[in-house]
Amino acid sequence: MQRPWIPVLVLALLLVGFRCLGAAFSHDLPNFQPLPALFLCSIVFLRGTKAWALPVIAWLVSNPIASMLQGYSPFASGGVIVAFLALLLTGAMALPLRRSPSPLLVLGGGILAAVVFHLVTNIVIWATDPTYAASSTGLWQALWSGRPTDLMPTWVFFRNLAAANVLFTALFLLARQSWMPASKPLPASLQQTR
Secondary structure, three states, X not given: OOOOHHHHHHHHHHHHHHHHHHHHOOOOOOOOOOHHHHHHHHHHHOOOHHHHHHXXXXXXXXXXXXXXXXXXXXXXXXXHHHHHHHHHHHHHHHHHHXXXXXXXXXXXXXXXXHHHHHHHHHHHHHHHOOOOOOOHHHXXXXXXXXXXXXXXXXXXXXXXXXXXXXXXXXHHHHHHXXXXXXXXXXXXXXXXXX
16 A cells, blocks of 8 residues: 655655754755755645645744754744745746656756745845845845855855755655556556567
């Protein structure tokens, strides 16, 4: 008897675990957290309530833990809302991929999800943080180098997000193969004899 929910549950638990580890070691692996990929893959491959419930629950469980591990209040930041809206946008972008989810297209979607998440969150930071100049130079700084006081440039966060998305999407595609029903053999009358 197949249990198609087992690989999904395992991947969700791995995501929560890696998100918490990434938060605990944020200086070594900043933003190596594939939440956009989870939203993308869930919407592309799952149906019904679980398509949206799985990534939302994973985010709701992991975000407060990750925030506390990094020393932030888990619910007091407007950035949490922006990040969640960016993740929902990633999920909405995945809807057209449902029609023909080839592995290459889904992997490309994982990279695009990282790009969209990075753009949305950093554009909002640029628009709301007075540290950045209200110009194209300030926007570029928010998207690429970050504030002068930041420990790392923002491109490092984007690189790690993109790498995590590609890795998670590839793992999701591999796990999906394990829960796909095996193709039924042809009836004996239709099989060719040699």
